[in-house]
C-alpha cells in the first residue's frame with residue numbers, strides 16, 4: 001500500500017517539485033483503477049488544446065449548486081500574479097482570490113511546506129497536540145504585540161474560514177456577556193455595508209437584505225448602526241450589548257475605512273458598558289494595508305478585545321483564527337467550542353510560513369510603496385475621467401475606485417483583455433492584488449484598466465449626448 005514506503009527516505013532525496021509528483025503517484029495508487037483512469041483523463045485533457053472548457057462547464061453545471069455566476073473560462077494554473085486558463089490565455093490577477101493569495105499563486109515556499117507536511121501529517125483530531133497549532137498561535141500573538149497592534153492579544157482559536165472565525169468571536173462575546181451578571185446582555189451591534197460571512201451568526205451580523213432575506217429569521221439580538229456615526233454610538237451600544245463587530249476597512253462594502261475618532265469612541269463605549277469589541281480583519285488585515293493589521297495605526301485606546309483573520313492566512317489553504325485578550329479567554333472553558341479540521345497540522349504549518357513572510361518589515365514597506373504607485377496612477381485617471389471616477393479609496397493594496405456607473409461591463413472588458421478585477425459595494429472597482437505583485441505588473445494592469453475606463457468614459461459621454469438630444 002501507498003504509505004509502506006518510508007516517506008522520509010524517499011522525500012529527503014527529492015526536490016520539492018518532484019515530491020509533489022511523487023505524492024500524486026502515491027495517492028493514485030491508493031484509489032481504484034477506474035478513478036485513476038478518469039482523473040488521468042481529466043488532467044491530461046485540461047492541458048490539451050482539444051479540451052473545451054465551455055463544453056465541460058456546460059455539462060458539469062447541473063451537478064453544482066448554483067451559488068455563483070461564473071464566466072465561461074476555467075483556470076488551470078497560476079504563477080505569482082498570473083493565472084492561465086485552459087486555452088493557455090494568461091491573465092494578470094488584481095483579485096488574489098479575493099484578498100487570499102497574498103504571496104501569489106504556486107509560491108515555491110508555500111508549495112514546498114505543503115508537500116513536506118502532507119507527507120508527514122495532515123490531520124490529527126483536536127483531542128491531541130500537534131507541533132503547529134500552538135506554534136502558529138504563539139507566532140500570531142508575539143508578532144501582533146511586538147508590532148504595536150492589539151496590545152492585549154493573548155490567545156488564539158484556529159478554525160477554517162472567515163465566517164467560522166467570526167462565529168467563534170460571536171460565541172465568545174456572548175459567553176462574556178452571559179457571565180457578566182446581566183442575563184439580558186446578549187445583544188450584538190454591527191454596521192451597515194459590512195460583510196462578516198454567510199453562516200447564520202456571521203450572516204446575522206451582515207445587514208444586507210440580499211444575503212439575509214432568503215434565510216430569515218436571523219439569529220435574534222443583532223442590531224445595526226452606521227459606520228463613522230460617532231453621535232449614535234451611545235444609544236446604539238447600550239448595557240445589553242455583549243459584542244460589537246466592525247471591519248476597520250469595509251471590503252465587500254466598497255473599501256470604506258472606519259475613522260480613528262469613530263473606533264476610539266466605539267472602544268470607549270464598549271468599555272463603559274462591558275461589551276467586547278471585535279475587529280474583523282479577515283479582508284483588510286495581514287499586511288494588506290502595509291501594516292500588519294489595519295488597526296495597527298490606531299492608538300491602544302482603540303485596540304480590540306477580539307480580532308478575526310482568515311483569507312490570506314493560508315495563501316489559499318483554508319484556515320482562520322480568532323485572536324482574543326485574556327479577559328475574553330478566561331471566560332471560555334473546555335468544551336465551549338470546537339471544530340474537527342481547525343488547527344490541523346497541514347493548515348497551521350502553512351499559515352505559520354505565510355504569516356512569517358507577510359509580517360516581515362520588508363514586505364510591509366513594499367506594500368505601502370506599491371500602494372502609492374496604484375494611488376498616484378489612479379488619481380491621474382480620476383483627473384482624466386471625472387465623469388466616470390468620483391473617488392479613490394483605501395490603503396496599501398486594498399483599493400476602491402468609485403465609479404459613477406455600474407462596473408459589470410468594465411470588469412468583463414478587463415477580463416477579455418487579460419486583467420482580473422473585482423467589484424464591491426455600490427459601483428466600486430476593488431483592487432486587492434497579490435502583495436508580491438511587481439511594479440511592472442502594476443503598470444501593465446493599470447494600462448489595461450485605463451484603456452477600458454477610457455472606452456467606458458467615452459460611452460458615458462455618448463449616452464449623455466443621446467439623453468441630451
Ligand SMILES: Cc1ncc(COP(=O)(O)O)c(C=O)c1O
Pocket residue numbers: 098161162163164166195196197198247251252280281282283284310311
Ligand atoms: C471582512 C470579511 N469577513 C468575513 C468574511 C467571510 O469569510 P469566509 O468567506 O472565509 O467565510 C469575508 C469574506 O469575504 C470578509 O471579507
